[in-house]
Amino acid sequence: MRMSMKMLRGLMIPALALLLSGCDAVLFSPSGDVARQQRDLIFISVVLMLIIIIPVIFLVLLFAWKYRAGSKAAERDYDPDWNHSTVLELIVWSAPLMIIIALGAVTWTSTHKLDPYRPLDQIGTNRPVPAGVKPLVVEVVALDWKWLFLYPEQGIATVNEMAAPVDRPIEFRITASNVMNAFFVPSMAGMIYAMPGMETKLNAVMNKTGDFEGISANYSGAGFSDMRFRLHSLSEGDFDAWVAKAKASGDALDRDDYLKLEQPSEREPVHYYGTVAEGLYNRILNRCVEANRMCSSDMMALDKAGGQGIVGTYNVTSVDAATRSRNGLPDDGRRYVGALCAARGTAGEAMTPAGRPL
Numbered sequence: 001m002r003m004s005m006k007m008l009r010g011l012m013i014p015a016l017a018l019l020l021s022g023c024d025a026v027l028f029s030p031s032g033d034v035a036r037q038q039r040d041l042i043f044i045s046v047v048l049m050l051i052i053i054i055p056v057i058f059l060v061l062l063f064a065w066k067y068r069a070g071s072k073a074a075e076r077d078y079d080p081d082w083n084h085s086t087v088l089e090l091i092v093w094s095a096p097l098m099i100i101i102a103l104g105a106v107t108w109t110s111t112h113k114l115d116p117y118r119p120l121d122q123i124g125t126n127r128p129v130p131a132g133v134k135p136l137v138v139e140v141v142a143l144d145w146k147w148l149f150l151y152p153e154q155g156i157a158t159v160n161e162m163a164a165p166v167d168r169p170i171e172f173r174i175t176a177s178n179v180m181n182a183f184f185v186p187s188m189a190g191m192i193y194a195m196p197g198m199e200t201k202l203n204a205v206m207n208k209t210g211d212f213e214g215i216s217a218n219y220s221g222a223g224f225s226d227m228r229f230r231l232h233s234l235s236e237g238d239f240d241a242w243v244a245k246a247k248a249s250g251d252a253l254d255r256d257d258y259l260k261l262e263q264p265s266e267r268e269p270v271h272y273y274g275t276v277a278e279g280l281y282n283r284i285l286n287r288c289v290e291a292n293r294m295c296s297s298d299m300m301a302l303d304k305a306g307g308q309g310i311v312g313t314y315n316v317t318s319v320d321a322a323t324r325s326r327n328g329l330p331d332d333g334r335r336y337v338g339a340l341c342a343a344r345g346t347a348g349e350a351m352t353p354a355g356r357p358l
Contacts, residue, residue: 031208031233032188033124034114041110048099048106116192116202120169123205135171135203136164139281142174142181142194142216144264145223150253150281156246157253157273159261163232165239166209172202175285177262182218185231191217197287197296206233223266230270246272253277255289259326262289290323 030036067074112118119135122128139150149162164170174183176194184191189204206212216227234242249272253261257273258280280289288295324331 026186030187031210031212032204032206033122033127034120034189034204035187036125036207037110037114038190041106041114044106045103048102052096052099114190116190116200118203119171120203120205123167123169124207129169133168135169137171137173138162138164140172140174140183140194141281141284142176142179142183142220143262144177144179144221145216145227145266146261146268147183147214147216147227147229148261149229150276151243152276152281154243154246155276156243157276158246159271160229160268161232161270162214162229163234163239163242164206165236166206166233168236169203169205172204173281174200174202175281177284179220180218181216181220181227183214184217185212185214187212188231193218197285199285206231209233209235209238221264223264226267247274249274251275253280255280255283255291258284258289259322263326290320292320292323 027035027042028039030039067077120129123130137152139152141148141150146160147162148157148159150157172183172192174192174194175198176196178196180196181194182191183194183202185204188206189202192200192202194200210233212231212233214229214231216224220227232238232242251271251273252275253273254277258277282297283289283295286295286297287293288298319329321331323329
């Protein structure tokens, strides 16, 4: 029995080493300035806390040994009437208080400087953003179970693959189709949520060329484990070539194609779209990709104007068969408001409350 226990303990060490060999310390070897600052914040916090933890652990072991049963030191130093020490009180309270103050100061400054909505003021240590350089805007949509990236400046879109020039700020605008998710590229920046009908933002930069993994960091259903994508950090020339490759695909992403892409699928292959329908991302964000749906922005504009519309209500419709089939809805005969008009445009056309032609 003793031999078996010794063998078991001997096998546990290489087994543990084997398990740890699969760990990827990507958070501690970042490739972007934002991720680097977040890593430094982790290091600073750990060191500050260890200033308390290490002495406490050491003293616990020391006291347990020194005052063990039968110890002569325990008999010699025994003082049954002891109840207070000013010096000890100062040490016990002042040291943790100083650590808390230091952690609070670090947290306050880093919370503001690393705000994901805050535009970058540097692309690296002592490297401010060059004058005249505009961020690369990337619109991100979390679908079931894949990632859609739209590049409004380049007029392209991709599925499960994105690229960005090295040392150029990136402004991510992030939303989701129907399930809350989380966008996370550990080498670049921290995790940020993707929510349907809402837009979150993330400002980041890549300082090294290479291929990096992006993941979904929020459980969202059956295909969650394979909801991954590749981020190519490229030179300016290679990024232009990547954009040209996407444009050469010849595929177009319009509203009907998006509705097909939106359907749940697992392990979706990389796909490129050379053209994208104008305003598609805004329609996804405002949940009005279907032609007979009112955009959330129009609803909010209507509410701001006082509700119920000023001119009248138009386009009362029922959910079409394709939408019912896609969302699993019964044909219950209900009718909904498709659009509400607030005024007439210069050409006499009906306008939505947000000021767009109906």
